[in-house]
Amino acid sequence: MEFRTKDIRITPLKADQLKLFFEAPDQFEAELDLSSGEAQENETLKNYCREVFDIGVSDPKKELMYTVWLIIARSTRTIIGTLRLHGPANEKHEAQLSFQIEDAYQNSEYSTQALKKFCEWAFSQNTNFIQVSVPAEDETKKSMLLKSDFILTEEQADQLIYELERPKSFWTSIYMCMGLSLGLCFGSSFDNIAIGMCIGLSIGLAVGTALDASDKKNRMRDKPQENNKK
Structure with a gap:
């Protein structure tokens, strides 16, 4: 490495x-x-x-x-x-x-x-x-x-x-975009793009929100206050 x-x-x-x-x-x-x-x-x-x-x-x-x-x-x-x-x-x-x-x-x-x-x-x-x-x-x-x-x-x-x-995660946005793309593909296959988009966005939102919540939980602690002295 x-x-x-x-x-x-x-x-x-x-x-x-x-x-x-x-x-x-x-x-x-x-x-x-x-x-x-x-x-x-x-x-x-x-x-x-x-x-x-x-x-x-x-x-x-x-x-x-x-x-x-x-x-x-x-x-x-x-x-x-x-x-x-x-x-x-x-x-x-x-x-x-x-x-x-x-x-x-x-x-x-x-x-x-x-x-x-x-x-x-x-x-x-x-x-x-x-x-x-x-x-x-x-x-x-x-x-x-x-x-x-x-x-x-x-x-x-x-x-x-x-x-x-560590920079905070933005899984919700990422998975919503992925869900939208997959939903479009899924909807096109069944000639119902609207339903496909709804399903894809819902799944992406659920997965992304869960990952962001997990990341937030891992950061929970008695965080030190920033001190601007140099």
């Missing part, structure tokens, strides 16, 4: 690659045909790779929710940052995200593309809210998150919590 934009690739590390990352940096670069940039100097990241490898997540789907994802500049094949989730979403459909972007690419289109593209995928994993904890003094990360449509939702002693909510 890999995601691409016009400027970057986002790819997850497999278990053997995690091990190479913290044990054999040169071999890691050679096997993946990449330049590690500043990533190999990040001891916190190396320790996390070691922890994930030691845990040994066997389920491939769950592995993606723990492993490190590399952000790679397509033009130079250089690792310019990393992303990682802290496991699957909780019962409130909230997932925790951490990321690092090299200095030269912070507050650039590269960082915005990476955050938005990765969050699109995370939202497909039974997640409605993506949260990032940032040191209160880290102005650069705060700026990157705001550019990627995150909002400040909580202020702690020395940490700020930013959050991005």
Whole structure:
């Protein structure tokens, strides 16, 4: 699995690659045909790779929710940052995200593309809210998150919590359009377009409304209030 934009690739590390990352940096670069940039100097990241490898997540789907994802500049094949989730979403459909972007690419289109593209995928994993904890003094990360449509939702002693909510669903409209199309086909077959349209719209409305209601229910929680402080 890999995601691409016009400027970057986002790819997850497999278990053997995690091990190479913290044990054999040169071999890691050679096997993946990449330049590690500043990533190999990040001891916190190396320790996390070691922890994930030691845990040994066997389920491939769950592995993606723990492993490190590399952000790679397509033009130079250089690792310019990393992303990682802290496991699957909780019962409130909230997932925790951490990321690092090299200095030269912070507050650039590269960082915005990476955050938005990765969050699109995370939202497909039974997640409605993506949260990032940032040191209160880290102005650069705060700026990157705001550019990627995150909002400040909580202020702690020395940490700020930013959050991005999955776009709300519009299944009712979609299924009504589908129902109308199917109804027209059905009605034409029986020389009664009006009845076909009514049946199709009714079915589409019922299915779409049920899906939208389910989506709304999944979002129910004590939602944090938006805080406009930056």
